[in-house]
Amino acid sequence: MPFDYDPENIFAKILRGEIPCDKVHETEHSLAFRDIRPQAPVHALVIPKGPYATLDHFCEEATDAEIVDFWRCVGQVCRSEGVEDGFRAIMNARKNGVQEVPHLHVHILGGRPMGRMLDPA
Ligand code: 5GP
Numbered sequence: 663m664p665f666d667y668d669p670e671n672i673f674a675k676i677l678r679g680e681i682p683c684d685k686v687h688e689t690e691h692s693l694a695f696r697d698i699r700p701q702a703p704v705h706a707l708v709i710p711k712g713p714y715a716t717l718d719h720f721c722e723e724a725t726d727a728e729i730v731d732f733w734r735c736v737g738q739v740c741r742s743e744g745v746e747d748g749f750r751a752i753m754n755a756r757k758n759g760v761q762e763v764p765h766l767h768v769h770i771l772g773g774r775p776m777g778r779m780l781d782p783a
Pocket residue numbers: 672683684695696697698699700753754760761762763764
């Protein structure tokens with residue numbers, strides 16, 4: 663399956679500096695910023711700087727350096743956002759995953775009990 667990437671998605675615009683974000687952390691290959699519609703006291707998004715739409719796209723085509731950098735950035739965000747009591751990491755993909763922005767991102771949610779993993783469909 664070839665992977666598509668739309669360079670006009672909102673996170674690509676954030677990466678190009680065309681729209682602002684509330685930055686949490688930045689590394690060579692990754693950027694973390696706060697979600698514009700937070701669903702918990704802590705709600706950060708971590709994205710790779712490269713043009714990857716989904717987790718499977720990233721796992722197939724990103725370099726080892728990008729993959730390591732991304733997960734190290736996630737770890738740094740967890741430390742700096744103070745989620746010692748626990749957090750949830752969510753990655754949505756495509757239609758069935760109800761992905762709104764087609765640029766890979768992991769949601770880091772915390773600061774309160776997060777409830778069960780999934781609502782009944
Ligand atoms: P998805 O449903 O794709 O996993 O989540 C996309 C997330 O991006 C949503 O939680 C939404 O609130 C967030 N979001 C959408 N547009 C913007 C934006 O312009 N800035 C920021 N910081 N977050 C955004």
